[in-house]
Amino acid sequence: MTAVIEVQNLTKRYKDKRALDNVSLTLEAGAIYGLLGRNGAGKTTLMSILTAQNFASSGDVRVFGEQPYENARVLDRICFVRESQKYPDDAYPRHAFKAASLFFRNWNQELADDLIEQFQLPMKQTIKKMSRGQLSAVGVIIGLASRAELTFFDEPYLGLDAVARQIFYDRLLEDYAEHPRTIILSSHLIDEVSNLIEKVIVIDNGRILLEEDTDAVRDRAVTVVGDAAKVDAWATGREVLHRESLGRVASVTVLGHVSAAERAEISVSGLDLAPVSLQQLIVRLTQKAESATKDAAVKEGAR
Numbered sequence: 001m002t003a004v005i006e007v008q009n010l011t012k013r014y015k016d017k018r019a020l021d022n023v024s025l026t027l028e029a030g031a032i033y034g035l036l037g038r039n040g041a042g043k044t045t046l047m048s049i050l051t052a053q054n055f056a057s058s059g060d061v062r063v064f065g066e067q068p069y070e071n072a073r074v075l076d077r078i079c080f081v082r083e084s085q086k087y088p089d090d091a092y093p094r095h096a097f098k099a100a101s102l103f104f105r106n107w108n109q110e111l112a113d114d115l116i117e118q119f120q121l122p123m124k125q126t127i128k129k130m131s132r133g134q135l136s137a138v139g140v141i142i143g144l145a146s147r148a149e150l151t152f153f154d155e156p157y158l159g160l161d162a163v164a165r166q167i168f169y170d171r172l173l174e175d176y177a178e179h180p181r182t183i184i185l186s187s188h189l190i191d192e193v194s195n196l197i198e199k200v201i202v203i204d205n206g207r208i209l210l211e212e213d214t215d216a217v218r219d220r221a222v223t224v225v226g227d228a229a230k231v232d233a234w235a236t237g238r239e240v241l242h243r244e245s246l247g248r249v250a251s252v253t254v255l256g257h258v259s260a261a262e263r264a265e266i267s268v269s270g271l272d273l274a275p276v277s278l279q280q281l282i283v284r285l286t287q288k289a290e291s292a293t294k295d296a297a298v299k300e301g302a303r
Helices: 043-050 093-103 109-118 132-146 162-178 214-218 228-235 260-268 278-302
Strands: 003-014 017-028 032-036 058-063 078-082 150-154 182-187 199-204 207-213 221-227 239-246 249-255 272-275
Touching: 003 043, 017 043, 017 182, 017 199, 017 207, 032 043, 043 058, 043 078, 043 150, 043 182, 078 132, 093 109, 093 132, 109 132, 109 162, 132 150, 132 162, 199 214, 199 278, 207 214, 207 278, 214 278, 221 228, 221 278, 228 239, 228 249, 239 278, 249 278, 260 272
Parallel strands: 032 182, 032 199, 078 150, 150 182
Antiparallel strands: 003 017, 003 058, 199 207, 221 249, 221 272, 239 249
16 A cells, blocks of 8 residues: 655654654555554654654654655645644634635535534634634544545544544544545544554554554453463463452453464363453553563663
């Protein structure tokens, strides 16, 4: 497939802090990506650089094969919707949508009007006086109706209630099926977006922990529950992400594919095998990475 974004050794420093640390990744055309991680992990910084709203300290960024900064050929094919989007104090929703219709070549007013109705957006109220949820709806409508070839959603839907978020998810999938493009959803609501995304990128402390197809990720880990001695014996030699116990019962989450034969052995031994949700896996991977970072820092400080 065609690469829409190519990043090599990207680093962003803010004084003594590295917001991005030697990031390399490739995003292909016609897919929904989940850019997942904790608050402060580097998601917004990465998207800001990819959309030319921030500068890299070092490394190379190519969007549609070109550097994006001050490049109209690239930027007019991108829509970046962020939670902190600012509008003039006297702006009404119609002003924001009109500006978007002039900028985005694929803008669809019929879709925008339909979304305005679904989100029950008060069109006669200034954006400044809108609630957080209504402000989020403005951004979501622009992101969907733009039909930009490359669309970034930087958690602009956090202000929406559960019903409105579901409307967003449903309409995104519906319109994406009819008008394929590349969509990047930044979120820490992992369970909510897990059924939307086709590819997963996990970032933590400015580093990429995981970049894979979602289906492949779901098969990367399992949890085994049962008699502690049997569970620990089975987990010996495997990469353990998490272990907890209660009395003589233990639960161990391990990284790695478990074959059909191994599953049968687990069942025969009286242990239970449970799937690991995408959110559980990402949480465990993040915790393990942070633990490794702390251990490395302690060892470095002891030298």
